[in-house]
Amino acid sequence: MAFGAPEEGTSGRDIALLLIAAAGLAACITIVFLGMRAVMDIGGACAEGGPFVPVQPCPDGAPLLMTLSIFGLIGFGGLGFYAGAKVGGPWVSLPLLGWPALFLSLGWNFLEYGFWPEGGGWVWGWIIPGVLFVIMGAVPLWFAWTARHEATPGGSGVAVASTMGFRTSEGRALRVSYAPRPSVAGPAPAHSGATGGDRDLVARLERLAHLRRTGDLTNAEFETAKQALLAEAHRDPAGESGGTGA
């Protein structure tokens, strides 16, 4: 499965799965956020069962909900990557926003309880992890923000994913946004032999197809460029205009 599927591949099912993933991720992050506040309301820790006498019982239902939510984050995140890749463009990166959403919201909890505790004063034991969580959430968000222009429908749509190290199904790093675009109509490397022009034509057609798969070219642009290449090859079968030395 290649990231950045062609637009004609977007189906209602893929969109529905992406929406389910977004709703599920939001629900899980909300429950973790509320569960953390419920635990912090009773001092920041709770324990039940086992060989120890429970000093502080947990809020009813909170441990179960939080446990399910943490697994839900993984499951809905995976679903979001799958559906986002099928939808194509920047949508493959959507679940990545769950990371800053989670850490910034939990960091806010730490900071709120640290700067405005019920007893007054500051609680450094909450403030320090709060600052760390905000940094962990804000830094990736800043990187995503700086790459937002690459992630628009006009761009390759995979820049955010590429910054996270994703690769295409062909194993190439998704760096098409940053690398100079392949020169479709420009001079091609010289080939020797009678079939150099044919090989060059095939290579250029393959490059065109790759650009369409990654979303850099629309179908109409792909067809136009393909026809231009084929017309050029027809006029110049030996590949002279492509720089080949036939």
Place this chain on the structure above:
Amino acid sequence: MRRPAWLPAAVLIAVAIGSAVAWALFRVVAGGA
């Protein structure tokens, strides 16, 4: 089928619905926050 133009709005609505449902679920199960 091309990506619909309303997809960003639909994702935002899905996020809002997911958060609201989770908030209500937590209030019911865990007694609120």
